[in-house]
Amino acid sequence: MVVPSPAAKAAGLCRDLHKQLPEKVDGRGRTDPGPKSDLTAGWGDPAIILRCGVERPPEMLDPDVAKSDGVKVNGVAWLLQKRDDGSYVFTTGLRLAYVEVTLPKERTGDGLGPLTDFAAPIKKTIPKGVA
Incomplete structure (x- = not known):
């Protein structure tokens, strides 16, 4: 897995998020992928993967895509992207660091x-704004 390499401010926010992440996601226990990093986390097998400090997806700059493929879950806005392998990638929008969550096809x-x-945890540690 590729560990993101964000700017210092975003990296600090991501470290704060890492400390707040739940032990279980969707009932599945924590199984962090290698290499170990405060910017990545995982749950279950096949794993739900979180990466913090990723680059802004280019689709976020297209207002038509962002509106049609955007979802809001408990006050956090996400861009939804379906991959060819059947998995989904969700990336937070309107936060000072971009958080990406990948749901494997099986999930x-x-x-x-x-x-x-x-x-x-995202609302608590990653303030609203534009990264």
């Missing part, structure tokens, strides 16, 4: 459920 049947577990 997509749970809908947006896993994102609810990330809402409180």
Whole structure:
């Protein structure tokens, strides 16, 4: 897995988020991927993967895509992108660091459920704004 390399301010926010992440997501225990980093986390097998400090997806700059493929879960806005392998990638918008969550194809049947577990820690540690 590729560990993001954000600017210092975003990296600090991501470290704060890492400390607040839940032990379980969607009922699955923590299984952090390698290499170990405060910018990545995982749950279950196949794992739901969180990466903090990723680059802004280019689709966020397209207002038509951002509106049509945007979802809000418990006060956190996400851009939704479906990959060719059947997995989904969600990236936070309007926050001072971009957080990406990948749901493997095997976990997509749970809908947006896993994102609810990330809402409180993201709202607590990543302030609203534009990164």
